[in-house]
Amino acid sequence: MLGASLDLAETHCTVVPTWQATKLAAWGYDKPSAGFAFSTSLEADKATSDTRFDFIYTAVSIQSGLNITFPRALMISPSASSGSCQACATLVEGYDTTKQGFDRYYFARGGKLDLIRVDSDPTHGSMHVAGTALHFVEWDQARDKAVEDGRCIDVGAFDFEATYNNASSDGGSD
Secondary structure (H helix, E strand, O other): OOOOOOOHHHOOOEEEEEOOOOEEEEEEEOOHHHOEEEEEEEEEEEEOOOOEEEEEEEEEEEEOOOOOOOOEEEEOOOOOOOOOOOEEEEEEEEEEOOOOEOOEEEEEOOOEEEEEEEOOOOOEEEEEEEEEEEEEEEEEOOOOEEOOOOOEEEEEEEEEEEEEEOOOOEOOOO
């Protein structure tokens, strides 16, 4: 498993030593119908042109009835899938605002997420998350599995914090 001591230069992936976001946005959601007490997410965009950008998206969904406190550190399993994680990190490459689509989607399958602050109020709060030695693999969203012989991106570190203040509990951002 990839950990904080991973030497990113030893992989055959694209290496991004530190993710420098040009824009941050956070959302809170009330999701009782899905079995979750709440879900909070944060997006960190990095512009690549006037109409295109890449972004890292982190989401934390807490199942109803669980009493989870923060801060907390999580090692991401190399066998993680979007259907099995309560704290996920994804990376989107080449999002095009004019077409509302992207070139590639990646899912974190190694590294560490530090959930420093995750507010549980779906209408207002903040989220602060840091990542270390994250290994993103190209991902087939429809099949919830890695793309065979797909690309990968290793991000050495990031630290994102944003607030949200929704008029309702169905998501929103400051």
